[in-house]
Amino acid sequence: MKKYFFFIIAIFALAMTVSAPRVFADNGFPDPDTFSTVSAVHPVEFSCTPGTSGGYQLIPKAAGLVALSSGDWDTGSGASGADQTVVNSALLCSSQVMTLGQWNYIDGLGDNEDYLIVDLGSAIGGGFYDVLWVKEIHYTDSSTGFTFVPTNTNTRIISVTPQDNTTQATSTSFVFDVEGYINENDFDDVYDVTLEWKAKHSQVAGCEAGINSTFAICAFPTSTGTYEVRLTDLGTFTVSTTTSLLNIGQYYYTVKVTKPRFSFLGLELFTDLIVSTSTDFTLATSSKADIVSQESTNALIEFSEGIVGNTVDACVIDFSGSFDFQDCMISFFLPDREYIIDTIDNLREDFLVKLPMGYLTRFVEITISTPTSTLPTISYTSSNTSIFNGASFTFDPFETLSSTTGIVSSAVSDSNDPQNVWDIMEYPIYIVVYLTLLFMIVHDVTGVSKHRKI
């Protein structure tokens, strides 16, 4: 047993070495939370475009309270108290920090008391500024700098053009574009943005006039296109392309953001999908083939509803992917997911709550749904005749250990990925506990101890 003990200790020491806390990384930016009178107000969204007289313009996209500095940021000629266009020649829509200078007051009184200050920042690359934190700070704190943090730092696709369920005009310079945001967790040197569009059914010129609309089958995709760009900067990105799009009908438009996972001899063998979105739009009007397809799909749904009693989703023809006949047939024999869920719910409500199964059900319900409570503290009140003269003592043994409020909850690693003691200890403990578990299971399966007894 002794050698097992040393083995576990060795594994634990190795795990501690691997997950040792990293040195605090000081990026030189002041912490915005250290401001004495900072508070968040409604975020304001800006667009960032090249200015006419150099630099870049930050233009509030919606009404919001925006005060401007006369230092790093020039206010232009807007009226005090109103949203104004900001022109800055240094940040170029890409800086994440700015030093506050002397601020204009926004109430127009010039008493240096109502002040307010801005935010601005954190747009990376051209195009739009992301939704930003707007910080409020007193005039006298104007010499302090702070970091601008986007409110929403999730990797996402912010908007696409054309938008979903819209009707667009045919054009020889039809615009497909996408605006998105990549955060540092999903960023790995490079990533690819791919725009794909495909007609559900292109209307072949000769078909339009001569085919009976009920049975028109002259449908095969002809209007497709792809545009791919490799980007190297994290943050906000905008990708746009134009193409000639003249075949009327319904289209799918898909945007995928991927990053290469494995390359061999310059060939990218695998890619990871970071985020994607897909929209439908109609170019001018639906084609005859679109109408026939829709009618056929509806007929199939009605047919399946008549037999099974509910919609058979697998039999819905989805031209953006592929229609799986096998799934459709299986769905006629196997219950759909909603039915199974409803059945289980009914069983739980009408059968599992009955005696005697109800005892077990109640036991499980309590275990799952009971909220946490506060842990008890130890209190002692001495008597008036003792040397403590009736003093009360309270000791909370869990206060120090708390993973959320205790001393050990304080971050002890770098600011980019702050971790407290529990975060750091998590993986070593995982390793020790599950290695022990593995050892016990192997011990039981092989029956080592029983052989020894013999």
Next chain:
Amino acid sequence: MIIKIFISVIVLIITSITSWLPTVEELPWGLDDLWQTSVASFKAFIEVFPPLQIVFSAFLIYLGFRLTLILIKIFVGSRVPHHD
């Protein structure tokens, strides 16, 4: 469709047979409050001391392993390898 009808009939039969049984609202002999207090305290303690959750998960896995062994022994019987 066939399986769906089959399941529906079984559920109907089961619920019909057990419909006369009383519904359990809470555990008897004060166990309901006792268990709620225990679970709430245990969850709170897990929040305070996260490693306990890891140990508890490992315990459940080991418990499942032992139950699996018992079930195998019940169903397979003497063909289970043993060391006695």
